[in-house]
Amino acid sequence: MTPWYLLPEIGQLALILALLVASLQALLPLLGAQRGIAPLMAVARPAAFLQLALVALAFAILSHGFVAQDFSLRYVAGNSNSLLPVVYRYTAVWGAHEGSLLLWALILALWTAAVAQFSRSLPMPVVARVLGVMGVVAVGFLAFLIFTSNPFERLLPAAAEGRDLNPLLQDPGMIIHPPMLYLGYVGFSVPFAFAIASLLEGRIDAQWLRWTRPWTNVAWGFLTLGIALGSWWAYYELGWGGWWFWDPVENASFMPWLAGAALLHSQAATEKRGSFGGWTLLLAIAAFSLSLLGTFLVRSGVLTSVHAFAADPTRGLFVLVFLGIVIGGSLLLYALRAPDADANAKPFAAASRETLLLLNNLLLTTACAMVLLGTLYPLLADALQLGKISVGPPYFALMFLLLMAPLVALLPFGPLTRWQREDLASPLRMLAPWAGLAAIAGIAAFLLAPQGQWKTAIGILGACWVGFGTLRFLWSRLQMHGARLTREMLGMTLAHLGIAVFLVGALLVEGLNQQRELAVKPGQTVELGRHAFRFDGVAETRGPNYIADKGTVQVLRDGRIETTLHPEKRRYAAGGQVMTESGIAPGWLGDAYVALGEPLGGGSWALRVHIKPFVRWIWAGALLMALGGFVTATDRRFRSSRKESA
């Protein structure tokens, strides 16, 4: 028996120590800040770094268990296999419940350490409180890990072979999707901790708020990337050609995104004008609470979802209790302390930028509430014995369109209006020609679209309006004498242009998508619009841990061969699970998409072919939005020291 054998026990020990350190980090600095005891407050920073070191050690040991194929660990044996390629052994660490929670804890420790490192400009009591609140969250998650979902649990005697990683997760998109998503979820713990610290302090300081803004922007950027990756992965991996299903698990990640988007805007208003102080705190609490709720929904298995994984109800109960404590506690604190937070707000006129930001927040939070209601309604109905129901995607799609239409219509006005003062004439004058141009483009799209006229027209109209309006702002800003374009403005411009690009993708693919599902024999051709797909049969190939039926499909456009696609049907050796691997010819103007169904006997196969116009624009738009968040965070104003801003 080599000493290496004991590594998992060291990992276990590291987790327990991390829990202790997190407890200290939660208790001492909060107490110190309340009583004004400097040595207790000083515990916060070292504790944050130590916690990161311990959780990182545990994570590294679990990764080692996967790479070295230690099947004496129950978690490794359940989610890995000797045939699993090495890359996927690393990513299998977060392929199931225990490991993904450990990743959650690691990312929380990373954010905490980053806050400890980059908070030198803040007064010590604020730092102590922020790190203390993050410590409380860490205690909850580490206790959850250790007591209900221990990744280092032994399997004795050791399994001879592992059960394999769920084949759906053996994919490059899956490598980065969860870390990005968690960076977003957990990143919202920073504005949350700041909000709690402000409530404890009893006031909102513009300088601290300025300090939190880049964190919110970065977290929101990562969440945007995570959601976009998930959508892209579902598009090519599930074989249905859809990019968003309004599935409970997707909704779970979308709700904090909407709350986060609202938070970005209200934080800007509060920092610059002192308005909506209490509301900003409430949104910060909401964004993180919704992140926790998302974790609960995904990890408890209470909802029927295409993403649902087998899960344990007792774990759900633990998260639910934790959720109750965090949300209930912070709302109670808000109710007790918030009323005096709005004291220094300046009044504003009806057509000022404040009003537009208020509308933005109202629409985004209503959309968030709408998604929350649709997602939780089945749970509610079940609890009230109203039957087992599910809420269909048409509900979400219709409501979302209704709520986002005014948001899109008002968006270009936002940057062009003034703070506080009423001045509609100037933005109206600037935007009128572009509104006309957007309307003409929309009408042209309506007349030219071969199908789905309304969706196409609305998509083009909305995209042109937002795009032109945003560029008009950029132009007027660049023309202004002596004014410079700050990173904050650049970030905003990028994110708003991202919305325009996204609108093109989302609405045009809905309107112009063409799809056929049919039985084909080798040599047969399927016509779809200007494209034709020639099915050239199926051959068997071997992968590292699967056997595949690999189809060959020639894509012809106007009679010429454009490309050859190889959709696959893979059967994984370990579990015998069958997976569809679609063949996609990507393009900026549209994708040709082929998925192989099952053999139908007599040499024919079921085949699903799609033409997906502008589908890439969906993810390109999301990338621009995320980039906007990151660029905004680099604005020099946020890095100004205490002296400069005073």
Added chain:
Amino acid sequence: MNPTRKRRLWQVAAVAAAAAIATTLIAMALQRNVAYLYTPNEVLSGKAGANVSSGQARFRLGGMVAAGSFKRAPGSMEAHFAVDDGDATLPVVYTGILPDLFREKQAVVATGRMRGGVFVAENVLAKHDETYMPKEVADKMGIAHRKHDVQAPAAEGAN
């Protein structure tokens, strides 16, 4: 009334009106888009209601794919199978590609309508996890199984 109070009153009124409209719209849209889950027994015994058995209401059918029931004519996209809940069996027809995890003796949830004694499915739900059984199906199957004193199918197992 001073201007600040007046402004605040307007703001509150606007928010309340917007919230009321939003709630009404949401409730209406929600009512129109919910689909109930029923087992074959509930459909056949009429417990699910006349709208379901007559084919008027769109609903979700949950249960197990009956052993030996899956049939597909060679070269055809039309699949026939039966869904079983331990008490009753309902024939299902579905035209299209079935999800990868579709198999006999596995849990299935299909959305569609009744048409002349046959359930015509518009879509058949896939699962990411082969050992997973939707909680709502497990609950309903559990009721059927308790009645017959059979061990309920495990709703859990991957971890």
